[in-house]
Amino acid sequence: DTGVSQNPRHKITKRGQNVTFRCDPISEHNRLYWYRQTLGQGPEFLTYFQNEAQLEKSRLLSDRFSAERPKGSFSTLEIQRTEQGDSAMYLCASRPSSAGELFFGEGSRLTVL
Amino acid sequence: DQQVKQNSPSLSVQEGRISILNCDYTNSMFDYFLWYKKYPAEGPTFLISISSIKDKNEDGRFTVFLNKSAKHLSLHIVPSQPGDSAVYFCAARGTSGTYKYIFGTGTRLKVLA
Numbered sequence: 001d002t003g004v005s006q007n008p009r010h011k012i013t014k015r016g017q018n019v020t021f022r023c024d025p026i027s028e029h030n031r032l033y034w035y036r037q038t039l040g041q042g043p044e045f046l047t048y049f050q051n052e053a054q055l056e057k058s059r060l061l062s063d064r065f066s067a068e069r070p071k072g073s074f075s076t077l078e079i080q081r082t083e084q085g086d087s088a089m090y091l092c093a094s095r096p097s098s099a100g101e102l103f104f105g106e107g108s109r110l111t112v113l
Numbered sequence: 114d115q116q117v118k119q120n121s122p123s124l125s126v127q128e129g130r131i132s133i134l135n136c137d138y139t140n141s142m143f144d145y146f147l148w149y150k151k152y153p154a155e156g157p158t159f160l161i162s163i164s165s166i167k168d169k170n171e172d173g174r175f176t177v178f179l180n181k182s183a184k185h186l187s188l189h190i191v192p193s194q195p196g197d198s199a200v201y202f203c204a205a206r207g208t209s210g211t212y213k214y215i216f217g218t219g220t221r222l223k224v225l226a
Contacts, residue, residue, distance in 0.1 A: 004156070033214070042117075042202050042216030043157065056212050091156055100145050100164075100206065102214060104156035 002026060004105035006092050012111045013082055020078045021108040025094030032075050033102060034067055035091040036060070043091055049075060082112045116140050117205050119217035127225050132190040134220050136203035139184065143205040147214070148177060148188045151200045160201075161188070193224045 005024040013019050025032050030051050035043035046065070048056040051072040061067075064082075069075040079086055089109050093102035118137045126132045134148075144165045149157035163170040163177045163186070170177050176189045190197055200219045207213060 006156075031212075035216075040218065042119075042204075042218045045213040045215065048212045050212075058213070093156075101147055101159040101162055103159065104149075106154075106156045 004092055004094055004103055006090075006105035006108050008108060009106065010109045010111070012113065014113050015084060016081055018078065018080045019082055019110060020076055021090050021092075021110075023075045023077070023092030023094075023105060025073070025075070025092070026096075026103055027073075029094035029096050029103070030072065031095050031097060032069060033093040033095075034075070034077050035093065037089045037091055037107070038087075046077070046090075079110070082110075084112045086110060087112045115218075116143075117203060117215045117217040119201075119203060119220050121220050122218070123221040123223070125223045125225060126193045128195055129192045132188075132193045132197065132222055132224070134188040134190075134201050134203075134222065136186045136188075136217055137184060138186075138205050140205070140207070141181075141184065142208045144208050145206040146177070146179060146186050147204045147206075148175075149202045149204060149216075150197075151202060151219070157202060190222075193222075195224050195226050198222060198224050 007022045032049040034046040037043045047067045049069040064080045067077045089107045091107045093104045147162040148160040151157045161175045179186045202219045204214045204216045
């Protein structure tokens with residue numbers, strides 16, 4: 001399977017714990033995006049990487065959220081001190097510089113109890 | 114501020130008939146528009162896109178129309194099939210100063226057999 005891969009697919013955690021999600025984009029895609037989706041809403045932009053450089057962050061991304069793409073390949077999204085409001089589907093997408101469409105992974109669902 | 118709007122949360126269509134999904138946007142600087150389909154527990158799947166220099170793009174049963182003066186785009190599916198039942202999101206890409214894609218809230222399409 002050469003699509004975008006996200007792990008874990010589902011994470012249940014207690015409020016106050018830290019969680020980390022991983023995204024492996026399609027191998028030749030140098031652009032990587034993180035989105036968050038809650039019930040009844042469309043995907044909301046969180047952050048964007050071009051290779052290893054984080055070029056844009058949403059105001060939605062509070063200081064509890066951090067994302068990295070250390071070698072320009074896989075990316076991680078960490079949420080510290082989780083809150084119930086962080087419960088959502090976290091989606092990763094990638095694209096090559098030559099194409100306009102985003103290719104999404106299947107998402108990582110976070111449930112904060 | 115919702116820059117991309119899908120005002121119909123749901124739509125039901127008989128199998129074999131045409132499905133028309135609508136999307137409005139407010140930012141005249143958007144240069145590229147996309148439609149995605151999403152099944153439950155899966156990530157969004159790219160369907161079709163259109164550049165702002167065109168007013169129509171067709172791919173098999175799917176056609177996207179863009180009316181720049183009205184800031185409106187629509188997705189036509191003909192003929193509709195039961196497997197088309199899903200949530201459809203329109204999205205727009207900004208131009209200078211931002212890399213993000215902005216999504217609407219989605220329209221749930223149900224194709225009745």
